[in-house]
Amino acid sequence: xxxxxxxxxxxxxxxxxxxxxxxxxxxxxxxxxxxxxxxxxxxxxxxxxxxxxxxxxxxxxxxxxxxxxxxxxxxxxxxxxxxxxxxxxxxxxxxxxxxxxxxxxxxxxxxxxxxxxxxxxxxxxxxxxxxxxxxxxxxxxxxxxxxxxxxxxxxxxxxxxxxxxxxxxxxxxxxxxxxxxxxxxxxxxxxxxxxxxxxxxxxxxxxxxxxxxxxxxxxxxxxxxxxxxxxxxxxxxxxxxxxxxxxxxxxxxxxxxxxxxxxxxxxxxxxxxxxxxxxxxxxxxxxxxxxxxxxxxxxxxxxxxxxxxxxxxxxxxxxx
Amino acid sequence: xxxxxxxxxxxxxxxxxxxxxxxxxxxxxxxxxxxxxxxxxxxxxxxxxxxxxxxxxxxxxxxxxxxxxxxxxxxxxxxxxxxxxxxxxxxxxxxxxxxxxxxxxxxxxxxxxxxxxxxxxxxxxxxxxxxxxxxxxxxxxxxxxxxxxxxxxxxxxxxxxxxxxxxxxxxxxxxxxxxxxxxxxxxxxxxxxxxxxxxxxxxxxxxxxxxxxxxxxxxxxxxxxxxxxxxxxxxxxxxxxxxxxxxxxxxxxxxxxxxxxxxxxxxxxxxxxxxxxxxxxxxxxxxxxxxxxxxxxxxxxxxxxxxxxxxxxxxxxxxxxxxxxxxxxxxxxxxxxxxxxxxxxxxxx
Ligand code: SF4
Ligand code: SF4
Ligand code: SF4
Ligand code: SF4
Numbered sequence: 001x002x003x004x005x006x007x008x009x010x011x012x013x014x015x016x017x018x019x020x021x022x023x024x025x026x027x028x029x030x031x032x033x034x035x036x037x038x039x040x041x042x043x044x045x046x047x048x049x050x051x052x053x054x055x056x057x058x059x060x061x062x063x064x065x066x067x068x069x070x071x072x073x074x075x076x077x078x079x080x081x082x083x084x085x086x087x088x089x090x091x092x093x094x095x096x097x098x099x100x101x102x103x104x105x106x107x108x109x110x111x112x113x114x115x116x117x118x119x120x121x122x123x124x125x126x127x128x129x130x131x132x133x134x135x136x137x138x139x140x141x142x143x144x145x146x147x148x149x150x151x152x153x154x155x156x157x158x159x160x161x162x163x164x165x166x167x168x169x170x171x172x173x174x175x176x177x178x179x180x181x182x183x184x185x186x187x188x189x190x191x192x193x194x195x196x197x198x199x200x201x202x203x204x205x206x207x208x209x210x211x212x213x214x215x216x217x218x219x220x221x222x223x224x225x226x227x228x229x230x231x232x233x234x235x236x237x238x239x240x241x242x243x244x245x246x247x248x249x250x251x252x253x254x255x256x257x258x259x260x261x262x263x264x265x266x267x268x269x270x271x272x273x274x275x276x277x278x279x280x281x282x283x284x285x286x287x288x289x290x291x292x293x294x295x296x297x298x299x300x301x302x303x304x305x306x307x308x309x310x311x312x313x314x315x316x317x318x319x320x
Numbered sequence: 321x322x323x324x325x326x327x328x329x330x331x332x333x334x335x336x337x338x339x340x341x342x343x344x345x346x347x348x349x350x351x352x353x354x355x356x357x358x359x360x361x362x363x364x365x366x367x368x369x370x371x372x373x374x375x376x377x378x379x380x381x382x383x384x385x386x387x388x389x390x391x392x393x394x395x396x397x398x399x400x401x402x403x404x405x406x407x408x409x410x411x412x413x414x415x416x417x418x419x420x421x422x423x424x425x426x427x428x429x430x431x432x433x434x435x436x437x438x439x440x441x442x443x444x445x446x447x448x449x450x451x452x453x454x455x456x457x458x459x460x461x462x463x464x465x466x467x468x469x470x471x472x473x474x475x476x477x478x479x480x481x482x483x484x485x486x487x488x489x490x491x492x493x494x495x496x497x498x499x500x501x502x503x504x505x506x507x508x509x510x511x512x513x514x515x516x517x518x519x520x521x522x523x524x525x526x527x528x529x530x531x532x533x534x535x536x537x538x539x540x541x542x543x544x545x546x547x548x549x550x551x552x553x554x555x556x557x558x559x560x561x562x563x564x565x566x567x568x569x570x571x572x573x574x575x576x577x578x579x580x581x582x583x584x585x586x587x588x589x590x591x592x593x594x595x596x597x598x599x600x601x602x603x604x605x606x607x608x609x610x611x612x613x614x615x616x617x618x619x620x621x622x623x624x625x626x627x628x629x630x631x632x633x634x635x636x637x638x639x640x641x642x643x644x645x646x647x648x649x650x651x652x653x654x655x656x657x658x659x660x661x662x663x664x665x666x667x668x669x
Contacts, residue, residue, distance in 0.1 A: 027654075035558075055559075122647055209386060209569070209593075210593075211563050211564035212563050215563070217561055235579075239387055239577070272377075272569060273359070273376060273377070274376075
């Protein structure tokens, strides 16, 4: 049986006890799938998991708390489930996690760059997967691209591709891409120095439209309906179109996610203006992982920055 | 594009210099590639506009800024002082899409008082609108997400444009559609017969390349009849993450909020974009929210564009079919599918 068929059987077997199973189905164009809410067997026709399964289904879980729900999970999605559960934002027993060995997902911005001079990604008429490659039908003929060249950055540093906390796992577990995330990208980015980074963020944030897709795509951002960035009463953040107000929100999101962010990258993927907001979160995750040895979504217990120890074992506060 | 209008020509090489001269008398906004996005920015002298990829955002912010200071106030003084914000200067959008220009036609009746017998005229909108010249660059192809032809538009529609620019091999043929457009292109030579012919052929080619339009005449009544169908809207909105990407990229979404940014007794009153997908949009002071769920809010977004607005404004949809809300939706919500599902659903009950 193919992985697709095995997944469909696993969903079918679980459906009678669940209000729905969240997976992926056909999207509005060949390069993009859409999250799929499978409520009955008929919906399975439209299901498929694989290179286009970019959306993180864990996003929808907190709002469905109180009912039994299934999710088909990539490795990174499963980390979001794990983190939500350990923070009791969802009840783990209410969620049925169906895992499969994820081989990585597409980054449409990279496809756009690869197609420069050929066409816009929105002009691709069909995508065919062919092993490690994809073939795209463009107005100027077929273009073949290696999946690894157009996969999301996170997949190039994936330690947990196999939904570690799956209740049911189909297929054969694959080897991780790397054994440790060295945060080399962030180290190099930070090495640019304060002045250059300030200029970088001023430029990037200047095109932010304050749509909060970054926030609403984040599975761990659960207070989005009461966000201090939008509330007028109290009125914390100005409603200008200026970089300080926009960056202020990004810093708030990053700080609220520090030690909780699993690096799923949905914030950055969701940003319609292509602002690399994941960098801010990864900069903090790097420090939390180093200081507290806490890997969000894998570790259990209260995230280190939501609590404190009188003596932190890794922080030397006194000389004696 | 009609054969009868005045046509001018400018080569690609001459374009940056020409636009730099235009920029001496006003701000020229043009598409620019930034990161993975294409945004409208004031054109730097000598730069060529990005005409190869369609802008991620619409150009509505040129006329309807994301955040605009209406006035500043100072209540500390003996006589409280209000200071009007300065008059905006003239602007040109060079390289608007034809759907963007048509987007303003959905704004106009709401802000120019035509719906209220002239009593509610929005001066802040109107003063920018009247000073903004729209040079539309005709699309050479449609994207998968485009459906301008479903809602009365087209990839080279002249509606709402002052000038329609059509790409030919050597340069742009400019179709002059208004007096302001004529003034803008005054210094340019007339297009030769061959150039004008090439432009007409290019327009015909792109118009013919679009897939057929879906029939939407039943949509307003269908959506109205589904107003209380909670199940329908729950299913349609299941994957929506209710951010503001769709509304803020949309050329026809015109809602705003008013905020006082004050420091003690002085400050400014801002008008900034607001969006109906946000739970705060309808949150009342009592704490009651008539649209508590994303299903209620998505129903409003789609219903407004394809049912309530047309019922108030002579049948025009307040959607120009640009497809940006589909293309940039992080959850792949497709407004076309929702409208077509509604038509189907209403026919079944
Ligand atoms: S990060 Fe890993 S689990 Fe997530 S999509 Fe990439 S390869 Fe799959
Ligand atoms: S902050 Fe970004 S990367 Fe981190 S959990 Fe949220 S969406 Fe994922
Ligand atoms: S998704 Fe992008 S544009 Fe929208 S608020 Fe976040 S950073 Fe700004
Ligand atoms: S609703 Fe969507 S397709 Fe219609 S004008 Fe707005 S962004 Fe474009």
